Amino acid sequence: MSRLSKINLIKNTIKSYPDFPKPGVLFRDIFAVLNQPDVAAVLYEVLCEEAKSISPPVDCIAALDARGFLFGTIIAKELNIPFVPIRKKGKLPGDVQSVRYQLEYREDEVEIQTETIRPGQRVLIVDDLLATGGTLAAAVQLITKLGADAVCLIIIELTDLEE
Numbered sequence: 160m161s162r163l164s165k166i167n168l169i170k171n172t173i174k175s176y177p178d179f180p181k182p183g184v185l186f187r188d189i190f191a192v193l194n195q196p197d198v199a200a201v202l203y204e205v206l207c208e209e210a211k212s213i214s215p216p217v218d219c220i221a222a223l224d225a226r227g228f229l230f231g232t233i234i235a236k237e238l239n240i241p242f243v244p245i246r247k248k249g250k251l252p253g254d255v256q257s258v259r260y261q262l263e264y265r266e267d268e269v270e271i272q273t274e275t276i277r278p279g280q281r282v283l284i285v286d287d288l289l290a291t292g293g294t295l296a297a298a299v300q301l302i303t304k305l306g307a308d309a310v311c312l313i314i315i316e317l318t319d320l321e322e
Contacts, residue, residue, distance in 0.1 A: 165201050172198045173315065187315050189226060189287045206230055206312065207237040210283055213310055217283040221245050223298055230314065231285040243275040245298050256304050260297035271301045278306030289313040
């Protein structure tokens with residue numbers, strides 16, 4: 160199966176739910192892909208191929224809580240490199256670095272354990288969906304605050320949002 164055929168299979172399996180979780184929002188459901196093992200295997204294959212193609216190679220995978228964990232851990236295993244979680248404030252033990260970021264109607268904060276990333280590393284940040292980019296930008300800030308370089312891999316990008 161060609162790369163384009165794989166992407167189209169994944170794309171056609173993702174379900175959309177209008178007006179969820181509130182009116183005016185079109186929710187993209189990646190869990191529909193995970194519910195079909197054959198399609199999920201194709202998705203993981205595409206993600207791992209993409210991660211392997213990054214040059215220079217990445218040293219570890221960081222993923223955003225929680226759906227990013229579903230994909231980041233598998234990519235990390237396939238590349239045989241560490242996995243690092245990025246979580247909401249107060250969810251990680253030990254010494255953490257945090258970044259506050261603005262959402263549409265409120266602020267939020269994400270954290271990473273400081274001992275998990277070393278200066279100079281290349282870190283692949285994995286998440287399922289890019290909408291406005293606030294959470295992803297905060298994750299990039301976290302990685303760069305620790306002296307590492309960030310590269311991003313997103314499964315779904317919402318291109319039809321109005322500003």
